[in-house]
Amino acid sequence: MTGELVGIGVGPGDPELLTLKALRLLREMEVIVTIASDAGEPVAERIIAPHLPASRRRLTFRAPMHGDASTRARFYDEAAETIAGELGRERRVGVPCLGDPLFYGSFARLMERLAPRFPCSVVPGVTAVQAASAALRLPLAAGRDSVIVLPAMLPEALLAERLAHAETAVILKLGRHLPRLRRLLAGFGRDFEGWIASALGTAEERLAPLQGWEDREAPYMSLLILRRRSTTAP
Amino acid sequence: MTGELVGIGVGPGDPELLTLKALRLLREMEVIVTIASDAGEPVAERIIAPHLPASRRRLTFRAPMHGDASTRARFYDEAAETIAGELGRERRVGVPCLGDPLFYGSFARLMERLAPRFPCSVVPGVTAVQAASAALRLPLAAGRDSVIVLPAMLPEALLAERLAHAETAVILKLGRHLPRLRRLLAGFGRDFEGWIASALGTAEERLAPLQGWEDREAPYMSLLILRRRSTTAP
Numbered sequence: 001m002t003g004e005l006v007g008i009g010v011g012p013g014d015p016e017l018l019t020l021k022a023l024r025l026l027r028e029m030e031v032i033v034t035i036a037s038d039a040g041e042p043v044a045e046r047i048i049a050p051h052l053p054a055s056r057r058r059l060t061f062r063a064p065m066h067g068d069a070s071t072r073a074r075f076y077d078e079a080a081e082t083i084a085g086e087l088g089r090e091r092r093v094g095v096p097c098l099g100d101p102l103f104y105g106s107f108a109r110l111m112e113r114l115a116p117r118f119p120c121s122v123v124p125g126v127t128a129v130q131a132a133s134a135a136l137r138l139p140l141a142a143g144r145d146s147v148i149v150l151p152a153m154l155p156e157a158l159l160a161e162r163l164a165h166a167e168t169a170v171i172l173k174l175g176r177h178l179p180r181l182r183r184l185l186a187g188f189g190r191d192f193e194g195w196i197a198s199a200l201g202t203a204e205e206r207l208a209p210l211q212g213w214e215d216r217e218a219p220y221m222s223l224l225i226l227r228r229r230s231t232t233a234p
Numbered sequence: 235m236t237g238e239l240v241g242i243g244v245g246p247g248d249p250e251l252l253t254l255k256a257l258r259l260l261r262e263m264e265v266i267v268t269i270a271s272d273a274g275e276p277v278a279e280r281i282i283a284p285h286l287p288a289s290r291r292r293l294t295f296r297a298p299m300h301g302d303a304s305t306r307a308r309f310y311d312e313a314a315e316t317i318a319g320e321l322g323r324e325r326r327v328g329v330p331c332l333g334d335p336l337f338y339g340s341f342a343r344l345m346e347r348l349a350p351r352f353p354c355s356v357v358p359g360v361t362a363v364q365a366a367s368a369a370l371r372l373p374l375a376a377g378r379d380s381v382i383v384l385p386a387m388l389p390e391a392l393l394a395e396r397l398a399h400a401e402t403a404v405i406l407k408l409g410r411h412l413p414r415l416r417r418l419l420a421g422f423g424r425d426f427e428g429w430i431a432s433a434l435g436t437a438e439e440r441l442a443p444l445q446g447w448e449d450r451e452a453p454y455m456s457l458l459i460l461r462r463r464s465t466t467a468p
Binding site for chain 2: 103120121131149
């Protein structure tokens with residue numbers, strides 16, 4: 001007998017976007033692990049806090065945001081070994097993840113290290129992509145449309161090439177990349193309409209058309225939805 | 235004073251993937267509208283049934299699956315007019331939607347007709363894409379990866395062009411298109427690994443590697459996740 005590692009999607013920010021399954025499993029877990037970033041706000045913490053007794057065993061790790069690949073790998077190696085200690089004691093370990101655990105999250109880094117040795121499962125969650133589309137009342141895709149999701153950090157040439165091939169594009173984690181994206185989009189003329197959604201489901205939530213977003217940059221936890229003006233796929 | 239139209243994502247099939255918000259709103263709505271297809275199973279019905287009193291006012295519309303564009307437009311025109319009658323009586327009308335209301339759903343067809351006249355809001359839901367990734371324990375994207383979502387019905391040349399530009403591709407609604415997709419993927423040699431997920435969260439759920447899926451076709455409600463073998467984006 002061993003424990004089980006469970007990645008639990010807690011949704012994109014609004015505490016009510018927790019699923020019934022996430023809520024049940026959070027309450028069942030013997031240990032709750034939080035991977036906090038050096039920089040980011042602990043949004044997942046705010047979502048789960050009302051549902052857990054203060055006595056629940058907790059492990060919190062602070063992931064390095066600015067280290068190189070080997071620093072990050074070492075961080076996940078060490079976190080996984082600590083968690084393995086809990087799993088080896090037959091404890092069920094839940095890892096609450098903002099959005100969905102396997103969609104640009106750090107849970108995959110733990111899973112790849114622990115799944116070969118321990119049972120592992122994942123509870124999917126509502127992503128920020130769906131939450132932004134809902135908050136903006138903007139259909140993401142219909143019929144024959146395709147949707148591409150792109151991290152803002154990608155090089156301009158690659159972004160341009162991929163934008164050329166979708167009816168809807170969602171660009172994640174805008175941050176300091178926004179000025180670069182604006183320049184890139186200028187090259188597409190009037191092909192796309194854009195909307196920014198930032199800090200979804202929190203008190204700081206902001207929604208605006210791209211042209212109406214007056215700040216030079218955007219928060220790290222923000223995204224841009226681009227819809228091609230002709231909605232009909234070729 | 236008027237009513238309000240609310241699109242409510244109920245998740246991809248597992249009744250526990252309902253969010254707390256969807257549950258609260260389903261219970262608050264004075265009228266529940268169901269858009270059932272001629273063909274499909276009423277999965278959304280099965281998810282919401284345990285949470286609603288039998289006395290709740292219900293309207294059910296059967297969408298034509300095989301009519302042409304004008305038949306479908308007329309169907310949504312007529313459904314929207316019936317719903318407008320409810321909204322005009324100051325009733326809140328909830329439309330439960332499998333997955334997410336604005337991600338390849340029919341809710342957008344009602345919203346475009348009713349949002350100009352009535353308040354309208356959307357509760358996002360967990361999509362089948364996230365549920366498949368979780369059930370397969372297959373990370374959809376990390377770091378610099380991009381993800382493209384493509385309907386299986388697209389022409390082969392377009393699918394091929396778009397597959398060339400992503401680390402992860404998710405192909406929706408496989409159905410009778412699977413043989414065509416297999417031929418197309420043969421052209422990519424060993425570039426991609428593939429997994430099929432079908433009827434997620436229901437008693438008929440099936441998960442299999444593409445090579446291990448022995449049927450010629452796949453259910454309509456199935457999807458294929460393709461991951462490029464080299465996971466590093468350019």
